[in-house]
Amino acid sequence: MMDKMIFGRYIPGDSVIHKLDPRVKLLASFYFIGIIFLCNNWQSYTLMFLFTLLALSLSKIKPSFIINGLKPLFWLILFTVVLQILFTRGGEVYFKWGILSVTELGLMNGIFIFCRFVLIILISTLLTLTTPPLSLSDAIEYLLRPLEVVKFPAHEVSLMLSIALRFVPTLMDETEKIMNAQRARGVDFGEGNIMDKMKSIVPLLIPLFVSSFNRAEDLATAMEARGYKGGEGRTKYRVLKWQSRDTLTALVFVVLTVILVYVRN
Amino acid sequence: MVMDIQFEQVGYTYQPDTPFAFCALKDINLTIKEGSYTAIVGHTGSGKSTLLQHLNALIKPTAGVVKIGDRLITTDTPNKNLKEVRKEVGIVFQFPEAQLFEETIEKDVAFGPKNFGVEGEELKKVVRDSLQMVGLDDSYLERSPFELSGGQMRRVAIAGVLAMKPSVLVLDEPTAGLDPRGRKEMMGMFYDLHKEQGITIVLVTHLMDDVANFADYVIVLEKGQVIKQGLPKQVFTDTQWLTTQQLGVPAATTFAQQLMARGFQFDTIPLTTKELAQEIAKILRKSGEQV
Ligand SMILES: Nc1ncnc2c1ncn2[C@@H]1O[C@H](COP(=O)(O)OP(=O)(O)O)[C@@H](O)[C@H]1O
Numbered sequence: 001m002m003d004k005m006i007f008g009r010y011i012p013g014d015s016v017i018h019k020l021d022p023r024v025k026l027l028a029s030f031y032f033i034g035i036i037f038l039c040n041n042w043q044s045y046t047l048m049f050l051f052t053l054l055a056l057s058l059s060k061i062k063p064s065f066i067i068n069g070l071k072p073l074f075w076l077i078l079f080t081v082v083l084q085i086l087f088t089r090g091g092e093v094y095f096k097w098g099i100l101s102v103t104e105l106g107l108m109n110g111i112f113i114f115c116r117f118v119l120i121i122l123i124s125t126l127l128t129l130t131t132p133p134l135s136l137s138d139a140i141e142y143l144l145r146p147l148e149v150v151k152f153p154a155h156e157v158s159l160m161l162s163i164a165l166r167f168v169p170t171l172m173d174e175t176e177k178i179m180n181a182q183r184a185r186g187v188d189f190g191e192g193n194i195m196d197k198m199k200s201i202v203p204l205l206i207p208l209f210v211s212s213f214n215r216a217e218d219l220a221t222a223m224e225a226r227g228y229k230g231g232e233g234r235t236k237y238r239v240l241k242w243q244s245r246d247t248l249t250a251l252v253f254v255v256l257t258v259i260l261v262y263v264r265n
Numbered sequence: 266m267v268m269d270i271q272f273e274q275v276g277y278t279y280q281p282d283t284p285f286a287f288c289a290l291k292d293i294n295l296t297i298k299e300g301s302y303t304a305i306v307g308h309t310g311s312g313k314s315t316l317l318q319h320l321n322a323l324i325k326p327t328a329g330v331v332k333i334g335d336r337l338i339t340t341d342t343p344n345k346n347l348k349e350v351r352k353e354v355g356i357v358f359q360f361p362e363a364q365l366f367e368e369t370i371e372k373d374v375a376f377g378p379k380n381f382g383v384e385g386e387e388l389k390k391v392v393r394d395s396l397q398m399v400g401l402d403d404s405y406l407e408r409s410p411f412e413l414s415g416g417q418m419r420r421v422a423i424a425g426v427l428a429m430k431p432s433v434l435v436l437d438e439p440t441a442g443l444d445p446r447g448r449k450e451m452m453g454m455f456y457d458l459h460k461e462q463g464i465t466i467v468l469v470t471h472l473m474d475d476v477a478n479f480a481d482y483v484i485v486l487e488k489g490q491v492i493k494q495g496l497p498k499q500v501f502t503d504t505q506w507l508t509t510q511q512l513g514v515p516a517a518t519t520f521a522q523q524l525m526a527r528g529f530q531f532d533t534i535p536l537t538t539k540e541l542a543q544e545i546a547k548i549l550r551k552s553g554e555q556v
Pocket residue numbers: 176279280287289307308309310311312313314315316
């Protein structure tokens with residue numbers, strides 16, 4: 001099950017998209033998600049889809065893989081779209097049943113919401129598929145740095161983020177190992193009624209907590225032993241460098257915005 | 266029920282159909298006979314732990330068939346009704362201390378058998394007996410497993426599997442990280458179980474001396490494939506091959522080889538210290554007769 005989870009994983013590669021500065025990618029993704037909400041007709045959505053497809057193809061990641069990544073989110077999308085269709089009213093009525101009705105406006109809204117969802121998921125999947133988690137957290141640290149003026153702990157937040165990201169796979173492995181160990185002792189995960197299911201979680205969660213606390217302590221000790229004492233005066237191993245392709249990306253986004261403003265009503 | 270475990274052209278791929286797909290086992294054919302003591306050796310990452318998880322259907326082969334007793338496990342076997350298999354085949358995982366979770370040692374050891382329906386006085390007895398076997402007395406029953414030392418936690422975890430009274434006991438590097446005495450005690454205890462109760466044992470280990478001392482069958486894994494299997498005598502005779510595979514040779518065998526380099530002649534190459542002593546005694550006796 002966890003094996004299939006593509007959303008949020010990094011696949012190494014050397015495409016243009018992989019090589020972009022993580023700061024650019026992060027900002028651009030947020031910016032893109034922002035301007036998705038400017039779309040209000042099918043032309044503007046088409047534009048955004050074309051742009052996304054271009055970015056995806058530039059990343060050279062297998063399309064089947066990205067589609068597989070969308071699958072786990074299918075039900076969430078469907079649920080939202082159906083709600084939208086059933087509860088929005090306006091325009092011609094196609095179908096009515098009690099408080100539920102399918103109207104022209106509802107249908108349109110449903111389709112647009114669907115497009116928004118898919119676009120947002122595609123672009124954020126692209127971001128995480130092509131950017132190593134550590135670069136992402138470097139980018140976040142950089143972008144949060146101005147806030148240090150108001151005593152915001154940018155370095156610490158980014159460190160916490162990197163550590164968290166770094167240990168996600170470890171925790172997944174650990175979860176699988178402990179699940180297997182307890183299954184070997186006769187636990188059936190995900191079987192029986194709700195109470196049984198809750199009970200079967202305990203032998204999984206407690207060992208996970210215990211090992212996470214132990215690991216956190218070990219990590220803190222190891223960091224201190226190697227002279228870590230916060231972000232002040234600390235140099236970087238991965239230095240972020242702005243390059244011409246990053247400027248180009250920024251320009252592309254300016255152009256995209258101009259066209260978008262032009263085609264929306 | 267006959268509890269032979271048989272692998273027929275078994276393959277296993279982690280995360281199939283993704284860019285992370287990794288083929289951990291390829292075309293494995295082997296039989297673990299009821300009542301045998303089988304050792305599985307191989308380098309780190311050669312697929313030993315993956316293979317072990319097939320022994321009680323924790324993972325199902327992505328190719329081929331695993332026969333556990335009279336149960337057939339294939340890719341399509343549903344996850345239901347596997348409890349029987351799990352009860353018959355107990356696995357002590359690598360670093361099993363990670364599986365402890367109860368407030369007291371008694372409850373933790375009782376967890377397995379309880380899941381398989383053991384209750385009341387019988388449960389109490391089986392918990393005590395299992396703790397006894399791993400060398401922990403009744404004073405430990407009410408203590409928390411988390412206040413023990415690493416080695417003691419290991420013992421509690423092993424007791425937790427023994428308490429299920431499996432007929433096949435699978436051990437994944439059970440003594441890694443234990444002190445020499447603890448190691449000797451543990452290995453001795455497993456061997457006694459094997460000899461006295463006829464329990465089938467599958468042992469994953471890096472220590473060739475353990476293989477020589479206890480096992481009656483050896484399987485060598487490399488990059489997900491079986492590259493050699495047979496009696497310890499057969500596998501260890503080709504010491505040159507073992508050295509090129511960087512698998513190591515039992516200490517007694519190394520010793521015998523050095524003696525051979527200085528002109529000793531052995532009838533059979535000794536694998537254990539005991540055999541070595543007997544062989545040397547035999548040779549000395551012979552040369553004594555000649556004098
Ligand atoms: N959950 C997993 N997902 C992906 N690959 C794995 C997983 N578990 C093990 N592997 C890979 O399978 C190979 C065999 O692993 P394993 O069976 O643990 O080897 P061994 O126990 O012999 O050291 C290793 O290369 C390992 O990286």
